[in-house]
Amino acid sequence: MHRLFLVVILAFALTACAQEKNGYQGQHGDHHEHNDHQSDQKADVQAIWNFAAKEPKSHIAEELTIEIQDNQGKPIENFKMNHEKKMHLIVVSKDLSRYQHLHPEYMDKGIFKVQTNFPSGGDYKLIADFIPEDHQPKTQTHWVHVAGEQPAAEAIEPETMLTKTVEGKEVTLTFDKLQAGEEVTMNWFIKDANTKEPIMNLEQYLGAVGHVVILSADTDQYLHTHPVEERAKGPDAKFETVFPASGTYKLWGEFKHHGEVFIVPFTIEVP
Ligand SMILES: [Cu+2]
DSSP: OHHHHHHHHHHHHHHHHHHHHHHHHHHHOOSSOOGGGTTOTTOOEEEEEEESSSSOBTTSOEEEEEEEEETTSOBOOOBOOBTTBSOEEEEEETTSOSEEEEOOEEEETTEEEEEEOOSSSEEEEEEEEEOBTTSOOEEEEEEEEEBSOOOOOOOOOOOSOOEEEETTEEEEEEESOOOTTSEEEEEEEEEETTTOOBOOOOBOBTTBSOEEEEEETTSOOEEOOEESSTTOOSSEEEEEEEOOSSEEEEEEEEEEETTEEEEEEEEEEEO
């Protein structure tokens, strides 16, 4: 319980730190000047983000390289498997309307590579989630501007009805008690949208009943969640998390049924 809370706090600290670094790199184009953070013991890893293209464009495959280093610029070479992958990469537009969950491939010497394919132009936040051997879970983030046609930003409005149909599934999200700073258990209840029958045979997706990613509306807070029962098969999928502050958050639940992954987004207000 306490460990979960610490992870969330650590993720914050790292996110804030990474943003500062990214801004710094953006201005100076120098990936090696990080002395400003060496005194901060939490900033014990850093990520260097590079697209093969000078300016990535939407609707085409763009190669992204992410190098994970310690704070001296030495590659970190060993990573723990976490939900069957060495790195999870969340790609989200600034208005949170477009979301992708990718798995960069580990090459060697701390270097991960992935093909991105942005669904539109605009600003995107990239969030890499990984666990170096002998470290706590880490989060590193990066903003990128993508060239291409950009639809008007969508408002991030909390939904009052937390039931929706996505790809033939009717999904209802409930919370035991929704309160910032408290451990919250959420339940995703999944029915077949046509027959209204509860789905009892969800497949394991990345070693669990599903995955839930949560971001605050300003994208600053990336929350980790843990399935209460990893091997559950539905119709209930329960996860625990702690919302660190009151405000608007977007959640994406990812589940697998009949070999297909479906992603269900909800926007909520946390008191
Ligand atoms: Cu993942």
